[in-house]
Amino acid sequence: MTDERRKWHERLQVTLWTLIVPPTVWAVHFLFSYLWAAVSCAKAGVFAEFPTLFVIGTVLALMAIALSGWIAHRQTRQRGDPPPHEQGTDIDRLRFLAKSTLLLAGLSFVGVLFTALPVVFIGDCR
Amino acid sequence: MAGKSLVLWSLVLTGCNAHQSALAPFGLEARSTLWLTIVLAAGGLVIALGVAAIYVVAARAPEGKLTHESGMRLVLWLGAVVPTVVLTALLIWALPAMRPLPAADSDLRIRVEGEQFWWRVTYRQDGAEPLLSANEIRLPVDRTVVFELTATDVVHSFWIPGLAGKMDMIPGRTNRLVVKAEKPGTYRGVCAEFCGLSHALMAFDVIAMEPAAFDAWLAEARVRPVGQPRERGAALFAREGCGSCHSVNGEQTARIGPDLTRYGERLTLGAGILAPTAADTAAFIRDPQRFKPGARMPAYDHLPQEEALALAHWLKRNGKPKTPEARP
Ligand SMILES: [Cu+2]
Numbered sequence: 001m002t003d004e005r006r007k008w009h010e011r012l013q014v015t016l017w018t019l020i021v022p023p024t025v026w027a028v029h030f031l032f033s034y035l036w037a038a039v040s041c042a043k044a045g046v047f048a049e050f051p052t053l054f055v056i057g058t059v060l061a062l063m064a065i066a067l068s069g070w071i072a073h074r075q076t077r078q079r080g081d082p083p084p085h086e087q088g089t090d091i092d093r094l095r096f097l098a099k100s101t102l103l104l105a106g107l108s109f110v111g112v113l114f115t116a117l118p119v120v121f122i123g124d125c126r
Numbered sequence: 127m128a129g130k131s132l133v134l135w136s137l138v139l140t141g142c143n144a145h146q147s148a149l150a151p152f153g154l155e156a157r158s159t160l161w162l163t164i165v166l167a168a169g170g171l172v173i174a175l176g177v178a179a180i181y182v183v184a185a186r187a188p189e190g191k192l193t194h195e196s197g198m199r200l201v202l203w204l205g206a207v208v209p210t211v212v213l214t215a216l217l218i219w220a221l222p223a224m225r226p227l228p229a230a231d232s233d234l235r236i237r238v239e240g241e242q243f244w245w246r247v248t249y250r251q252d253g254a255e256p257l258l259s260a261n262e263i264r265l266p267v268d269r270t271v272v273f274e275l276t277a278t279d280v281v282h283s284f285w286i287p288g289l290a291g292k293m294d295m296i297p298g299r300t301n302r303l304v305v306k307a308e309k310p311g312t313y314r315g316v317c318a319e320f321c322g323l324s325h326a327l328m329a330f331d332v333i334a335m336e337p338a339a340f341d342a343w344l345a346e347a348r349v350r351p352v353g354q355p356r357e358r359g360a361a362l363f364a365r366e367g368c369g370s371c372h373s374v375n376g377e378q379t380a381r382i383g384p385d386l387t388r389y390g391e392r393l394t395l396g397a398g399i400l401a402p403t404a405a406d407t408a409a410f411i412r413d414p415q416r417f418k419p420g421a422r423m424p425a426y427d428h429l430p431q432e433e434a435l436a437l438a439h440w441l442k443r444n445g446k447p448k449t450p451e452a453r454p
Contacts, residue, residue: 110210110214113214114213114214114217117214117217117218117221118217121218121221121222121224121225122221122224122225124225124226
């Protein structure tokens with residue numbers, strides 16, 4: 001019993017982590033992009049034009065999201081009973097969280113790209 | 127073809143207000159914004175019709191025809207992949223349009239100051255002496271023009287719908303708006319930020335001219351007219367102290383009211399609200415509040431009608447129009 005529960009906890013923790021990682025990365029990237037532009041405009045008076053740091057940050061964010069998406073994808077593929085995976089069992093719950101993470105990772109990936117595009121295309125503080 | 131359909135659209139949508147409408151563009155930015163609007167509206171219509179069609183098909187499909195899997199595939203494609211691609215395409219198309227046009231130092235700069243309830247206009251170029259004007263903006267087509275926008279009292283907003291988006295005029299700040307007119311003609315701009323009693327009566331004429339005609343006009347306007355102090359109007363103007371607020375003869379010293387140096391060439395009176403006839407000009411001088419509540423010009427109702435008319439006639443002789451193609 002105790003053994004069972006520990007395993008259950010462990011698994012849930014892992015998937016909950018991967019669940020919030022993509023949107024969190026997206027949020028941080030979003031915040032950083034806007035603060036970066038605002039601070040640069042207010043303090044330096046010029047738009048931070050496509051700085052290397054921004055490119056690195058964006059690539060890192062995309063990689064982190066892709067990685068958690070990939071992990072999630074692996075977990076949806078865990079062996080178990082045949083579909084539909086809609087039972088209240090541990091393995092089905094895990095599959096559900098993993099699938100949600102995968103979808104969130106897709107959304108966050110596009111979100112980060114959409115946040116980065118204006119930085120590339122708008123070169124002015126106005 | 128594309129140009130023709132755009133014109134057609136504009137005609138259908140603007141009715142008879144083609145001189146002040148974002149749907150009848152005469153400038154680069156307004157034109158690309160109109161295209162974006164048309165594409166978005168048409169796209170929205172297509173999506174709405176498409177969803178309705180899918181709904182009908184799904185509702186009428188025979189039992190067992192639709193599978194869970196094909197439904198999920200539909201959601202994946204029409205719900206995720208296609209919107210992502212469409213939104214990305216729209217972003218890549220629209221974002222560069224938000225980028226301000228590039229401007230060189232040698233480009234014409236037109237400084238416009240919003241006042242309750244009129245516009246002070248100053249043309250500057252290449253270190254030449256600035257030219258003061260009011261309530262009317264002339265600009266050359268096919269050239270980049272930089273508007274430097276500010277205000278002296280409250281926040282106003284500068285908007286020429288057919289030319290470009292609007293831009294706030296904020297006291298103590300200068301906002302830049304870079305534009306490029308494309309089609310000569312007579313248009314109209316307005317104040318787009320509530321600024322007091324006569325906010326709705328604060329407009330201006332916009333005259334887009336062929337570059338050569340514009341250069342000729344600017345050169346001619348820069349030549350300071352020789353005053354005719356012996357005329358009766360000039361004497362009245364001096365006697366009544368109009369010169370403490372208005373400049374005539376291009377002195378540019380009195381700046382409290384609109385510059386009246388080239389008043390005779392104006393298309394409107396009182397910042398776009400009246401025809402500049404002698405009769406209306408005289409009526410305005412005797413009682414500005416009647417036409418513009420809250421206007422910052424005292425009423426000269428003690429002036430006999432005959433003297434007000436003499437003043438009006440004299441003002442209207444200033445800077446007679448020499449560019450007939452600009453007349454509507
Ligand atoms: Cu105003």
